[in-house]
Amino acid sequence: MTQPGHRGPMLDGNSMAGDLREIFAVDVTAARYMCAGCTHTDAVATLMVWHQSPGLVARCPNCDDVVIRVVRAPDRVYLDLRGSVRLEVPLEGS
Amino acid sequence: MGIISRGFGGRRRESVPGLPPGQYLTHDFPVLSAGPTPRVPLDRWRFTVTTETGDRTSWNWTEFQALPAEDVTVDIHCVTKWSKLGSTWRGVSLDTLLAGVESAADYTMVHSFGGYTTNVPMEDLLDGKAWVAYKFDGEDLEPEHGGPARLLIPHLYFWKSAKWVNGIQLMPEDEPGFWEAAGYHMYGDPWREQRYQGD
Amino acid sequence: MARTAVSGRLIWRAATIAEARWESPTARTLVLDVPDWPGHLPGQHVDVRLTAEDGYSAQRSYSIASAWPEPGGKVELTVQRLDDGEVSPYLTDTVQAGDQIELRGPVGGWFVWREKSTAPVVLLGGGSGVVPLMAMVRARAIAGSKQPFRLIYSVRTPEDVLYADELRRRVRDDAGLDVHYVYTRKTPDNWPSAPKRIDVAAVNTYGWPPDFTPDCFVCGPTTFVETAADILVALGHDPRRIRTERFGGTS
Ligand SMILES: Cc1cc2nc3c(=O)[nH]c(=O)nc-3n(C[C@H](O)[C@H](O)[C@H](O)COP(=O)(O)OP(=O)(O)OC[C@H]3O[C@@H](n4cnc5c(N)ncnc54)[C@H](O)[C@@H]3O)c2cc1C
Numbered sequence: 123m124t125q126p127g128h129r130g131p132m133l134d135g136n137s138m139a140g141d142l143r144e145i146f147a148v149d150v151t152a153a154r155y156m157c158a159g160c161t162h163t164d165a166v167a168t169l170m171v172w173h174q175s176p177g178l179v180a181r182c183p184n185c186d187d188v189v190i191r192v193v194r195a196p197d198r199v200y201l202d203l204r205g206s207v208r209l210e211v212p213l214e215g216s
Numbered sequence: 217m218g219i220i221s222r223g224f225g226g227r228r229r230e231s232v233p234g235l236p237p238g239q240y241l242t243h244d245f246p247v248l249s250a251g252p253t254p255r256v257p258l259d260r261w262r263f264t265v266t267t268e269t270g271d272r273t274s275w276n277w278t279e280f281q282a283l284p285a286e287d288v289t290v291d292i293h294c295v296t297k298w299s300k301l302g303s304t305w306r307g308v309s310l311d312t313l314l315a316g317v318e319s320a321a322d323y324t325m326v327h328s329f330g331g332y333t334t335n336v337p338m339e340d341l342l343d344g345k346a347w348v349a350y351k352f353d354g355e356d357l358e359p360e361h362g363g364p365a366r367l368l369i370p371h372l373y374f375w376k377s378a379k380w381v382n383g384i385q386l387m388p389e390d391e392p393g394f395w396e397a398a399g400y401h402m403y404g405d406p407w408r409e410q411r412y413q414g415d
Numbered sequence: 416m417a418r419t420a421v422s423g424r425l426i427w428r429a430a431t432i433a434e435a436r437w438e439s440p441t442a443r444t445l446v447l448d449v450p451d452w453p454g455h456l457p458g459q460h461v462d463v464r465l466t467a468e469d470g471y472s473a474q475r476s477y478s479i480a481s482a483w484p485e486p487g488g489k490v491e492l493t494v495q496r497l498d499d500g501e502v503s504p505y506l507t508d509t510v511q512a513g514d515q516i517e518l519r520g521p522v523g524g525w526f527v528w529r530e531k532s533t534a535p536v537v538l539l540g541g542g543s544g545v546v547p548l549m550a551m552v553r554a555r556a557i558a559g560s561k562q563p564f565r566l567i568y569s570v571r572t573p574e575d576v577l578y579a580d581e582l583r584r585r586v587r588d589d590a591g592l593d594v595h596y597v598y599t600r601k602t603p604d605n606w607p608s609a610p611k612r613i614d615v616a617a618v619n620t621y622g623w624p625p626d627f628t629p630d631c632f633v634c635g636p637t638t639f640v641e642t643a644a645d646i647l648v649a650l651g652h653d654p655r656r657i658r659t660e661r662f663g664g665t666s
């Protein structure tokens with residue numbers, strides 16, 4: 123329905139490292155996601171991230187679908203992972 | 217709160233009386249986006265109301281432009297804490313768009329080009345409280361701000377005023393949209409500071 | 416044991432500015448004292464949080480410029496001023512030695528160079544995107560690593576070059592390091608070409624050929640990163656060996 127849009131001032135998954143590391147004991151940007159929309163898989167660091175919005179929105183570079191959403195409230199973090207069928211997390215030193 | 221950074225002012229902002237709690241005044245119009253900006257050619261534009269029984273009423277751009285429009289001046293409040301006073305818009309009232317629609321639904325899901333969704337109770341769309349707006353400040357609404365047309369529902373936080381709007385689905389039960397499913401409040405009243413779930 | 420398990424989550428901590436020095440007329444390196452710094456890998460960054468008197472706060476990411484270990488235990492950031500920016504002018508022009516800022520890190524485990532890697536390395540940096548690449552260059556020297564590095568550094572004018580003296584010295588003393596500059600607005604006198612953006616010819620001539628299966632690191636403004644990564648792919652580099660980090664904005 124729409125013409126290919128322009129992507130605007132986006133960042134990538136590297137920029138989510140701090141927010142994710144506040145929740146998880148390991149670095150999630152080095153983990154691999156599998157996109158629920160198109161089964162594309164790559165490092166979380168390679169997701170396209172929109173940050174000028176009420177939360178962080180990370181989309182699959184292959185199909186534009188939302189893979190991860192992070193919303194920060196003053197005393198909580200909401201992490202929505204429904205766009206990722208799985209995360210494969212490398213364990214350092216094992 | 218963290219340590220104060222001596223001499224740090226941050227982006228120019230004013231706390232003025234009369235704003236909803238926790239809001240600052242801004243004079244520009246920040247662009248917020250959660251994805252690529254859809255470019256919707258007017259000949260492909262369509263706005264569709266779908267009832268809980270699946271009945272559809274829809275307008276193409278020409279039909280939509282022929283509907284009676286209203287000029288409104290409203291204050292808008294973004295959940296990222298900026299408020300903009302006295303913004304002027306032109307659009308079609310939801311009272312007009314929903315007038316001929318048979319429905320007993322109490323809730324709606326607003327849909328956009330690009331896949332964005334947000335939920336709004338039916339009563340918040342009616343009685344002169346909401347518009348599908350296509351002009352801002354006398355000019356055609358730019359794609360960055362939701363053009364060709366966006367929902368305008370100024371009494372709720374601005375994430376409810378869906379950019380690039382293309383339809384409304386009427387629903388018997390409330391369901392969360394894009395941000396509501398990710399932790400934001402189901403209703404989003406700025407005067408009661410309903411930012412997050414549980415606020 | 417129980418305490419570390421409970422507090423294992425990454426927290427904000429206060430860092431003290433030990434020293435600040437200008438790298439160019441518009442970029443400054445902040446040398447930070449961070450108590451209990453755990454060390455870091457080259458390519459990692461920190462998040463910096465500033466808080467105003469009225470509680471308003473702003474947060475940004477900055478790459479770590481220095482390598483680890485550092486004899487004094489210090490951590491360095493280099494910040495490029497954006498004139499209309501909210502945070503960078505504060506860090507380049509306002510903050511002084513003795514002041515404190517809050518930071519969280521080190522973070523990021525993907526855009527990092529590891530000394531055990533045996534591949535040659537191509538570094539493509541645009542503007543302040545050279546900062547994490549400089550950490551890699553410095554880490555390579557500390558590790559005494561033999562893998563050759565080639566840096567292609569895209570910058571507006573000769574005056575904007577960060578770490579100019581240090582890069583000159585390192586190239587002179589180390590046969591395993593090459594640096595090529597691409598000037599986008601103004602070249603030095605007698606430069607063989609007019610100002611231009613990074614292109615296939617530059618990456619082809621001054622990078623490593625794909626046959627050498629180099630590890631490629633690309634960093635800078637979002638538009639620079641996309642152009643440079645596309646060039647690498649077009650030249651036949653394996654996309655799995657290309658690591659990118661976008662700083663936002665346009666080049
Ligand atoms: C992982 C990561 C590491 C980073 N490391 C560094 C670093 O080592 N050194 C450094 O100086 N910066 C770095 N940045 C960029 C930094 O986080 C800020 O974005 C930058 O300092 C601008 O912040 P500001 O508040 O001054 O500008 P803002 O107020 O956020 O923006 C002002 C204007 O500049 C534009 N803009 C934003 N970012 C950029 C950009 N990078 N280039 C051009 N225009 C831009 C905006 O669109 C806006 O119009 C890094 C970013 C990321 C995500």
Ligand SMILES: [Zn+2]
Pocket residue numbers: 157158159160161162182183184185186187
């Ligand atoms: Zn996908």
